[in-house]
Amino acid sequence: QSALTQPPSASGSxxxxxxxxxxxxxxxVGGHNHVSWYQQFPGQAPKLxxxxxxxxxxxxxxxxxxxxxxxxxxxxxxxxxxxxDGDYYCSSYAGSNILLFGGGTKxxx
Amino acid sequence: QLxxxxxxxxxxxxxxxxxxxxxxxxxxxxxxxxxxxxxxxxPGKGLEWIGITYFTGSTYYNPSLQSRVTISVDTxxxxxxxxxxxxxxxxTALYYCARQRVDVLTAEYWGQGALVTVSS
Numbered sequence: 001q002s003a004l005t006q007p008p009s010a011s012g013s014x015x016x017x018x019x020x021x022x023x024x025x026x027x028x029v030g031g032h033n034h035v036s037w038y039q040q041f042p043g044q045a046p047k048l049x050x051x052x053x054x055x056x057x058x059x060x061x062x063x064x065x066x067x068x069x070x071x072x073x074x075x076x077x078x079x080x081x082x083x084x085d086g087d088y089y090c091s092s093y094a095g096s097n098i099l100l101f102g103g104g105t106k107x108x109x
Numbered sequence: 110q111l112x113x114x115x116x117x118x119x120x121x122x123x124x125x126x127x128x129x130x131x132x133x134x135x136x137x138x139x140x141x142x143x144x145x146x147x148x149x150x151x152p153g154k155g156l157e158w159i160g161i162t163y164f165t166g167s168t169y170y171n172p173s174l175q176s177r178v179t180i181s182v183d184t185x186x187x188x189x190x191x192x193x194x195x196x197x198x199x200x201t202a203l204y205y206c207a208r209q210r211v212d213v214l215t216a217e218y219w220g221q222g223a224l225v226t227v228s229s
Contacts, residue, residue, distance in 0.1 A: 003155070034213035038156075045205055045219040046156065052213075089156050093213040097161065097169035101148075104155040 004029065004090055004102035011108040017078040020105045022090030023071060028100050030071035034093040037066055037075045040104075041086045050075060077107070085109040111135040113206050113220035121200075123229045127193040131206030131220060138187045139164045144209045145189045147180060148216065149202040157202075161209055162189050196227045 005023040012018035022035065029035055035053045038046035048057055050066035053073060063079050073092070077084055090102040117129035131145070138145060146161035160170035162180040170178050174193070182189040193200060204223050207216040 032213065034215065036215045038216070045221055046216070047219070048215065048217055051215045051217075057217075091156075091158075091214075091216070093215075097214065098171070099146075099158040099209070099214040099216075101156040101158060 002100075004092060004100050006088075006090060006102035006105045008103070009106045009108065012077075012080045014080055014082060014109060016080050017076060018080060018107065019074050019076045020088055020090075020107065022073040022075070022092075022102045024073075024092055024100065025071055028092040028094040029068065029073050031095070032093045033068075035066065035068060035073040036091045037064075038089045038091070039086055040089065046089060080109050082109050111208065111218050113208065113218060115204060115206050115220045115223035117223060117225070119224055120226050120228055121196055123197055123227055124195055127191070127196050127200060127204075127225055127227075129191045129204055129206075129223055129225070131189050131191075133187045133189075133208075136208070138182060138189065139184055142211055144169075144211050144214065145182065146207050146209045146214070146216065147191045148205045148207055148219075150205070150222070151199075151202045158214075159191065159193075159204075161214065163211070198227050198229065201225065201227045 037050035040046040053068045054066045089104045112134045144161035147159040162182045177194045179192040206220045208218040
């Protein structure tokens with residue numbers, strides 16, 4: 001299995017929207033409804049913000065949403081805020097008790 | 110409140126074995142709905158899933174690391190551990206322990222991470 005593909009960087013102005021993609025294959029992203037997204041700030045552990053493609057854990061603002069089409073999942077952030085500046089990683093279940101991560105995207109607000 | 114705390118040597122010599130322990134509080138490691146796993150992040154780089162263990166002792170590993178990794182569990186201490194043999198500089202990373210869903214391995218809770226540096 002190979003790592004999932006994410007753009008290395010993304011940017012947007014405060015109040016605007018940004019979408020980050022995560023591309024895999026039919027064996028992982030496209031084959032299971034279990035893509036997750038994690039937010040990470042410098043010096044901190046990643047935090048789960050989207051799971052099962054589209055669901056948000058309690059406490060995560062509804063400005064964050066997940067979607068998927070075929071082998072590509074996406075994280076969209078609307079109403080960008082300065083505090084959203086950080087790194088974002090996707091992951092996908094790949095079957096046989098294996099988890100894959102994307103390479104990460106640095107979001108600049 | 111669930112907490113995970115990694116512990117172990119921060120410096121390991123090349124070719125030796127890296128050993129880390131994760132202590133879980135606020136939840137029983139015997140819970141049937143979760144795996145307990147390790148994920149690492151080299152400095153300035155992305156995340157890499159290492160593997161998981163269940164309270165029964167069952168384990169699953171990243172195929173790329175499988176020949177060098179052992180994850181074990183100690184239910185009496187509510188801890189699980191990672192051993193990585195024959196380390197090189199490429200194994201220098203922040204090592205996180207995490208609670209992962211048993212169905213699809215979503216990493217719901219993470220420890221703060223432990224930096225392990227491999228020296229020559």
